[in-house]
Amino acid sequence: MNYTLHQLQVFLKIAQNESITKAAAELHLTQPAVSIQLRNLQDQFDVPLTEVIGRKLYVTDFGKEIAMAAEKILNEVHAINYKTMEFKGQLTGRLKISVVSTGKYVIPYFLSDFLKKNQGVELSLDVTNKIKVLKNLERNEVDFSLVSVLPDSLQIEKVELMPNSLYLIANSDQKTATGIQDKSIIETLSIIYREEGSGTRFVMEKFIENNQLTVPKKMVLTSNEAIKQAVLAGLGCSIMPLIGIKNELNNRDLQIIPVKGLPIQSNWNLIWLKGKKFSPVAAAYLKFIQEEKIRIIEQKFNWINVIKDVNHA
Structure with missing residues (x-):
């Protein structure tokens, strides 16, 4: 052998x-x-x-x-x-985190410095849909989960990381009137939805329902990345998190259509089961997040405020 x-x-x-x-x-x-x-x-x-x-x-x-x-x-x-x-006196062990799909644009920046400082830590990062993220958490298979919509069915504790803003997005060829549009414009566009169970879809449908809009589900895709590509191709518009479209906005491949009542605001939260007994690695990571999150947001995500200011001007 x-x-x-x-x-x-x-x-x-x-x-x-x-x-x-x-x-x-x-x-x-x-x-x-x-x-x-x-x-x-x-x-x-x-x-x-x-x-x-x-x-x-x-x-x-x-x-x-x-x-x-x-x-x-x-x-x-x-x-x-x-x-x-x-x-050798180094922090060691495995850090296990599950992340909803859009969180892949967020979580690396909240891990990078911690992993560089603690090279004995092994990262297990599962980027998946919201349903699996919450199953991982419920089964105590992970230390933390990153979500934008808090679960109702689990007793959790959390650290709020940063805002998650969702705008109406179209490709650069889409023609609209100037200025802030009435919410009813959404009824006139071909809106692309995320799949059932997605946090993005949840807040989008809540907005549509609260404003009594009629928006047919003609196209449903399974990730924000797929939706972004569909919007770029001119297949429709969507209400999407700003976090995943930085380059496309800067390159003017996509545009934000200003609409009354938008953006929809939620928050990225790092969550864990209430009463969870942390490993030394998980405890060290939580301490790092609590101490460093403001610095990380200011250094890595200041571009969000710049784009917001431009589109609110």
Whole structure:
């Protein structure tokens, strides 16, 4: 037997996802690279680890046993690395955060300096939809979650990070009258929606409902990035968070249509389960956020105020 830690790591991801494609995406590798590692590991066993029926990959019972063993081995390796760092007097451990999809434009700036200062900390960051984020939190699988709409069903504590402003966005070819438009303009446009359960969709629908607007759902897309591309292509308009369209506004590929009652204001919140017992890493990160969030916002997100001032002028 001469298998490597890398082969075990790759196979564990394949077993967890039952998919070479998904494993490759999570490991940031190409599918051929993952397939090669699987084949090299399989060559060392006479019993198959996986089988393909139709176009679906299945992990055999033997493969499941190997995956469980691989997970234990990799956890022990992590423990050795942590112990080495601890011996040197460094903060060590894993920081686990789940983030709603639009939060990918926010959370890196609230992590960068902390991780640079504490190189013994390993980050596990899951960028996904709101439903999975809250499931991760409810199951206590993460230390923190980043959301823009607070959950009603969970007892949580929070740190408010920064405002989340949503504007009516169109591509640069969209013609409208000058000045601030009446809310009824939304009824005349082809509005692109996020998927059900999205925080962006929740606040957008609440705005439409509160203002008794009639807006048909002709197009529903599963991420703000997809909506942005659709708006750029001229497929419609949308009410979107400002945080994800900085470059497109600066390049004049997108425009904000000023509307009475907009922007919709919510807040980015770092949340955790009430009463959660923090690991040393999670406690250190919370302290860092509480002490440094104002500096980070002033240094990294001042452009938001500039764009707001221009569009309110």
